[in-house]
Amino acid sequence: MIENISNLPPWIFSLVGLVFGLAVGSFANVCIARLPKKQSVVSPPSHCPQCRTPIRAADNIPLISYLLLKGRCRQCGQNISLIYPAIELVTGLLMAAVFYRFGFSWVCLIFAIVVPALVIITVIDIEHQIIPDVITLPGIAFGLAAGSYLNGWLDSVIGLALGGGMFWLLAEGYFRLKGAMGMGGGDIKYIAAAGALMGWVQVLFIIFIGALAGGIFGGLGIAFKKLNFLSRIPFGPFLALATLISIFFGGPIVDWYINTFMPKPL
Numbered sequence: 495m496i497e498n499i500s501n502l503p504p505w506i507f508s509l510v511g512l513v514f515g516l517a518v519g520s521f522a523n524v525c526i527a528r529l530p531k532k533q534s535v536v537s538p539p540s541h542c543p544q545c546r547t548p549i550r551a552a553d554n555i556p557l558i559s560y561l562l563l564k565g566r567c568r569q570c571g572q573n574i575s576l577i578y579p580a581i582e583l584v585t586g587l588l589m590a591a592v593f594y595r596f597g598f599s600w601v602c603l604i605f606a607i608v609v610p611a612l613v614i615i616t617v618i619d620i621e622h623q624i625i626p627d628v629i630t631l632p633g634i635a636f637g638l639a640a641g642s643y644l645n646g647w648l649d650s651v652i653g654l655a656l657g658g659g660m661f662w663l664l665a666e667g668y669f670r671l672k673g674a675m676g677m678g679g680g681d682i683k684y685i686a687a688a689g690a691l692m693g694w695v696q697v698l699f700i701i702f703i704g705a706l707a708g709g710i711f712g713g714l715g716i717a718f719k720k721l722n723f724l725s726r727i728p729f730g731p732f733l734a735l736a737t738l739i740s741i742f743f744g745g746p747i748v749d750w751y752i753n754t755f756m757p758k759p760l
């Protein structure tokens with residue numbers, strides 16, 4: 495049976511990933527709505543935010559129900575935000591990419607857990623300016639276990655200490671200078687988890703790409719007068735984006751960088 499699955503053509507396997515990812519995206523919506531309020535993600539079942547009517551199983555099919563119901567609650571007719579199907583679609587497409595890239599393997603399973611968490615972190619940080627402990631603390635434990643499998647335990651521990659330590663120092667330095675928190679504790683715990691998962695080279699890559707993306711976003715926001723120098727931009731979405739880039743392309747990009755810019759041994 496297992497041989498049969500691993501022999502599937504990649505596109506069929508990624509189609510399985512897409513369908514699985516749509517369902518996981520539906521669960522991600524529940525997490526996004528409830529984790530910041532410290533509510534259970536298991537019970538009560540999903541309900542319309544307007545009229546509180548529980549959503550029937552047949553009306554809870556990712557994407558399809560939204561299209562069939564034309565984006566409205568069956569009971570009260572209230573418009574349902576496009577964000578819900580958008581999150582399902584994004585999670586589905588990312589999961590298809592994970593399945594395509596990593597095939598039937600433990601590595602695929604690891605990133606099939608990580609990638610939806612990145613989606614959830616991104617949306618919660620945009621909406622609430624927090625990255626909940628209920629994601630990052632188990633994330634650190636998961637990062638150590640999965641990172642030990644991927645890169646060895648030493649790289650995992652160094653990645654955790656390097657990422658978390660750098661952000662902690664930055665936050666502490668900023669606090670001493672300005673008397674205000676620049677970077678949240680959630681960012682520190684996030685990068686510690688990412689470092690444990692991806693190892694010390696990739697955590698530096700993630701910090702660099704995250705800071706670059708955040709800087710470009712902030713610069714554009716100021717240029718187009720949507721932001722000013724005092725605007726608070728959540729860092730989580732940029733770190734999550736950088737982690738995604740690291741997962742899919744980090745290895746080749748770092749190899750290219752080393753081969754191009756590092757002095758060759760004689």
Ligand SMILES: [Zn+2]
Pocket residue numbers: 542543544545546547567568569570571572
């Ligand atoms: Zn309703």
